Amino acid sequence: MSEHRKGPSDGAEPPDQASGSNKEQWTDLQQEAKAKLETGRAGDDPDPNADGESADLRSPITWLPTVVETLVAVALALVIGAVLIALSERKVIEAMPYIFSYPQDFFRESWDAISSSYAALVKGAIGSGSAIGTTVERSAPLICAGLGVSLAFRAGLFNIGAQGQLIIGAMLAGYVGFSWDLPAGIHLLAAFTAALLGGAAWGAISGVLKAQTGAHEVITTIMLNFLAGSVLLYALSKEAFQREGSDNRLSPPANESARFADVVGNTHWGVILAFLAAIVVWWLLERSTLGFEIRAVGANPDAARTAGMSVPKIYTLAMLIAGLLAGLAATMSVLGRGDSLSPTMAGTIGFDAITVALLGRATPLGTVLAGLLFGALAVGGVAMQASAASTPKELTQVLQALIVLFVAAPAFVRGITRMRAQGSDSALMAKGW
């Protein structure tokens, strides 16, 4: 019963006359209780608060999905994707009216379309060394920004603002990268730091507002995304950000002296930083006092406050670090690939980062794996569009959404596949606002 989730512990009824002084009685009672523990539970009723709170969004222990469930969710999404591919193929549609007289036509055409699309997808993503390199390179910003969203999640904050944090980070990195003139290593360091600071500052705004005024972070981060977009547009309308002799909203790329060197092929050193960031975030969350505070505040801010933690401080810090990680994501494109600043440069990385974090269940390892999967889908999607079936790459976006949806609803996946319940049913169940 959901009401129990919030109310004070049910059955607050201490017995009237219950204070034994007799040593023998005490041991009696202990033995009795021990016997009960062996058969089931000790003492009293199971605490009705238990199931509700343990099912909290921010406590990954209870909602680590089984590997099987995740795989089934991916498979299910691919099946729906297959239907969409088939339906989008003109030959399949043309075979449709004859489905009862010539069913083989329909199924052959469908199979051709689906198999060639998915084959192209897989081949494009991981079919060759350079494909894998591109996939990893594409995943890196998703992983960084996804880590930021995950970390905020663990503090009980729903950070929709990775997009804005990334834009501000990219703006600063770009500006330092193309307008300053510094020696190679120092230039990179300066531009890199600028990106992190920009993202961190933008993220911290939401944290401070939440901490000081209680303004809901979902609203402020959404608005700060729009605001960052406007700031970028404004900057690009200024000469300082435009290419020489051009009036277009396009900046020059960062100087070579401010760029990550390549590791192999066209994969740059920044990618390594993304994976290092995952390790750092893991250590921070699981091994540090700050992480202990972040997790406690996220799971139960009232208890955290009673235990002496400063909830406003943690909200601010968590959003600051989340923004910093989004800023790190920005360096991947601006200082890694050498992208120019443009109104559309951020693409949808900030929003994809949310789905990456959700799919990764807000754990660093999960985020890395989810980031790699989404990176692979994005890279493979381009190849798919170029394939014989010319399936549009937008399909991968549908696939991503479906995967996350199914992972978030294990009961749905089990219902479809008639799998037996294994873990907690209430995977991503929690109160929202």
Place this chain on the structure above:
Amino acid sequence: MKLEIRGLTKRFGTFTANDRIDLTVEPGQIHCLLGENGAGKSTLMNMLYGLLDPTEGEILVDGEPVTFASPSGAIDAGIGMVHQHFMLVPVFTVAENVMLGREHTRGAGVLNRREAARVVRELSERYGLAVDPNSLVGELPVGVQQRVEIIKALSHDAKVLILDEPTAVLTPQEIDELMDIMRSLKEQGTSIIFITHKLREVKAVGDVITVIRRGRVVGSAPPSTPETELAEMMVGREVNLVVDKAPAKTGETVLEVSGVTVVDPRGHQVVKDVSFVAKAGEVLGIAGVQGNGQTELIKSLLGLVRPETGKILLDGEDISRYSPRDSLDAGIGYVPEDRSHDGYVASFSVRENLVLDLYRSDAFANGPALKLDAIRENAESRIKEFDIRTESAESPVSSLSGGNQQKVVVAREFSRSLKALIASQPTRGVDVGSIEFIHKRIISERDNGTAVIIVSTELDEIYALSDRIAVMYDGRIVGTVSPDIKREDIGLMMAGAREVPADQEATA
């Protein structure tokens, strides 16, 4: 209407909450259901009211077997229920709450609020339940909210009224009023099932008493049965009223509170100019009905709310502006009133919860890094010392029973050296075994020279532990008395009477 329950059983997984319960409620009878915390009384009533499906057994109304798929089935059969946690929508008016589910309309689904208000007024006059149909429920005192609940049940033509722990939130005077209401309902032919664990109330108003223990009916008794006998039936063994403790060896003043006033976010003064002292080696009990400012008072002692005025001196150091962390570091131990809300993080392991406010100390942290080994060892020894029943130290606290969860909180607070211990409702919702254990630990903490402040709404707990008793009413301390004061006198003080019998005034 005659209500019979035959062999009703409810299992949650392997746990049997109700085991073959038989019960018969005759028309116009007040049938008391007596049982300890967690005995399964609420489960039984929820089955009777259609909120839970019975695993086995049947319910008969006037000899006919019935099944209730939902509460509306029970309501239609003439069963009404006043829940322990009121089932009222706080932002609705009294009239809206009463008509919810059976709305008065002008046709086409448009609400007829005037008609609803008229019905409320009529019922409140007929049964002497004074309430204004147009006031917002959330702004009414708890006692009045309870009346709204009763009116709601009566408006559905309830023939059998279930009252689930109705007295827990009332002052002694309000309890007397409720008893009168129950008697008048009985006279008008309504049967009442009265669920409680308070022996005095059962004896005052009951016609028949059925005692439940660990999900089973252990027997029936007439109201004339002596209290000790009823208590023994309820707990399953002989129980003793007092905690075994030596007289307090009172030392220096540790905590001195003077002129503290707290304003809540809505602008009400909930603590008004409160002053008291707590000395080393004594237990100061703060008694009072829930909601008279105790919660805010102790929150201000820890720094969770900042007092508007006044000083809180801990060993002469003013801590009234301290943050919770500074207060904890200064030597305050704090057991919060609602453990699941403020006391532990449910999804955290027992191990983590045992260091929830200690993780920064040198014992458990090395700069920014946690000392996992030290945290593990700490958990092993606390679990042993406090007899915390858990599968392992890594199990989430949410998997523990209420008593063991409370032991985790208590173990944590007792594991550092304290100057003052503030414990609010330290044994609420806890089984008898854990109560006795926690009480013993509190007394031994006192004997170590800590100043102990216990806040409790249960007079028995106050009597069992306190060396002095301060009574709070309406945000003020109306008097400080010694624990040999009579129950009736303390009851009067809890209801706001400021006159303390001269010989009872405690020497502070």
Place this chain on the structure above:
Amino acid sequence: MAIATAISDEGAVDLRDRADVSRQIKLVVVFGLVVALLVWFALTIENSTVLYTLGERISKETPAKEVNGQALAWGAVAVAVVALLLAAVNKVPRGGLGILVFVLVGLAFFTGFLVWNYADQDLGRPLAMVNPLPGTMRLATPLVFGALAGCLCERAGVINIAIEGQLLMGAFFASVASSAFYSAEMGLLGGIAAGVAMAWMLGIFALRYQVNQVVLGVVLIAFASGLTAFMLSQIPDDYKQYFNEPLVLERIAVPVLSDIPILGGPLFNQTLLVYLMYVAVFLVTFLLFETKWGLRVRAVGEHPMAADTVGIKVNRVRWQAVLFGGVFAGLGGAYFTVGSTGSFDNDASAGNGFIALAAVIMGRWHPIGATFAALFFGFTWTLQAQLQVLDKIPGELLRASPYLATIIAVAGFVGRVRPPAADGVPYVKS
């Protein structure tokens, strides 16, 4: 809480309420800023003649007229100064009169700001201030519809972040239906169908499978944006006329009402969709607060267990509210195609769903409040479009002003707003 009011004033210590102090400080700071800005506006105006027109553009019926800008600006200063003085002595009334004070200060600020913008133009031909109402109504329409969907869902205890997704799907299928049936009105039905379908997905996953509703909303937006983009790219060029060249709704002038000066045109010479919006706002408000169904919707959103104990089927009521909300979200989506520009383009709703969500919260989950918040956003956008040309303030920054305004409003004034108590909490019976 009830307990708090149970406590009487007896024995109270004489203290000033902290909340009252912070309110006074807040008001003095805000009104002080407004006064300072207005004085600056008034002082920097050199050429006091400003052109204005009551229509949306200068025409025969609505010719440009002249007004003394400086006088207007000083008038605005006077209003703001009075408000500042009231705040300084802490005499700003609460409740209805207080809102009037805020509205007056707001109007004064916008008057001064507008006059300052339009004064001293260095463009060849002077531009005239135009009536911002028509634009406001147009831009606010999808926001109002979206916000109504949000209100309905959240009052019933289901968080709806996915308004943006509902708008997108509504826009796409309105375009498809209008193109295929060669009727703009059929387009509206197509939009409704899509909005309800998205609401159905929200319901299935939120109510049946109890997925976290904030997460669900974000995922549904990604789903809608991917699916519409996918489908759009699937429409072959030679079939475009059947799928994505919709008829657009015509303006219908309401006789008599549309002749009212200033207000008539913007309010009563609009498309069917705008008239539907008026009806919808009234309908949702009436349903929620005056009917049996509305009482039950609010009950399941505040205290589902209380509703259950009187025999109300909690999830059934929630389903009804979610699906009904889908109708409005679909209509809001239809605005972006059959209600305005015609064919569907990727990301047609352009973040309007998020703004609608902000409107729900700023309007405190009340349909009327949300409508006014939506109108406010529409107003700032209209203003931005007008002022951008004048180049006194960079257009990009003006474009950002609604977002900035939302942040300030949420942080400074709305603060810890109280959503329906059970918003986002799935109801599960054991």
